[in-house]
Amino acid sequence: xxxxxxxxxxxxxxxxxxxxxxxxxxxxxxxxxxxxxxxxxxxxxxxxxxxxxxxxxxxxxxxxxxxxxxxxxxxxxxxxxxxxxxxxxxxxxxxxxxxxxxxxxxxxxxxxxxxxxxxxxxxxxxxxxxxxxxxxxxxxxxxxxxxxxxxxxxxxxxxxxxxxxxxxxxxxxxxxxxxxxxxxxxxxxxxxxxxxxxxxxxxxxxxxxxxxxxxxxxxxxxxxxxxxxxxxxxxxxxxxxxxxxxxxxxxxxxxxxxx
DNA sequence: ATGGTGGCCCGGCCA
Numbered sequence: 001x002x003x004x005x006x007x008x009x010x011x012x013x014x015x016x017x018x019x020x021x022x023x024x025x026x027x028x029x030x031x032x033x034x035x036x037x038x039x040x041x042x043x044x045x046x047x048x049x050x051x052x053x054x055x056x057x058x059x060x061x062x063x064x065x066x067x068x069x070x071x072x073x074x075x076x077x078x079x080x081x082x083x084x085x086x087x088x089x090x091x092x093x094x095x096x097x098x099x100x101x102x103x104x105x106x107x108x109x110x111x112x113x114x115x116x117x118x119x120x121x122x123x124x125x126x127x128x129x130x131x132x133x134x135x136x137x138x139x140x141x142x143x144x145x146x147x148x149x150x151x152x153x154x155x156x157x158x159x160x161x162x163x164x165x166x167x168x169x170x171x172x173x174x175x176x177x178x179x180x181x182x183x184x185x186x187x188x189x190x191x192x193x194x195x196x197x198x199x200x201x202x203x204x205x206x207x208x209x210x211x212x213x214x215x216x217x218x219x220x221x222x223x224x225x226x227x228x229x230x231x232x233x234x235x236x237x238x239x240x241x242x243x244x245x246x247x248x249x250x251x252x253x254x255x256x257x258x259x
Numbered sequence: 260a261t262g263g264t265g266g267c268c269c270g271g272c273c274a
Contacts, residue, residue, distance in 0.1 A: 010266055203264035
């Protein structure tokens, strides 16, 4: 069972690359973030042609999350289940192959003194509450997506460059820690404790080629799923321009394989 | 290392 997550930075712009990658790598479940699509523009037929059921939660232009699954997709839940999603189309859940899968796009935060940073902390607390209200840590739960948080200093290219910045601040790391403490594991960390492996690189200044990135895209698994994990990898190739000339997202794919 | 790019969709805003 291959579980993947990818901030595609506009599925409209990225569809050829995403389909190419899905065809070549055959994930069983692919969580996507920043689709930047309205629901009626989501290309469900293109995923169906590759054998995937799909669900999407977006209102166009910004944010937007999706799940594609070839092991079934049932009981989709948009937002945190409230009638009106005041949280910005950043969470979608569905049951796929016996797992409750969540595709999440945590707010960026912009800067520590921004109201958007307070919203980021509130959103993370909302996610923590949602998990506790809906599940037992003994359930098969996967929370996958762009957390806009580097869990550890080893997950950024130069911690000194981030003093006073978002993505590494103590409050947001603590908020992530509370989500993990509920009963989830940052699976990639177990397989790569050394750090220095990234999932996002700024488009500007040749950051990707210089290795100036961060690991902010995470696959969090509850114990029943974590115990099945046999590998966790980040596919740097998908951050490059494709052989067909399709331009990449600024994030690449994280893949966890379950036995 | 506050922007040099790239997405939204056409003038800035957002990451």
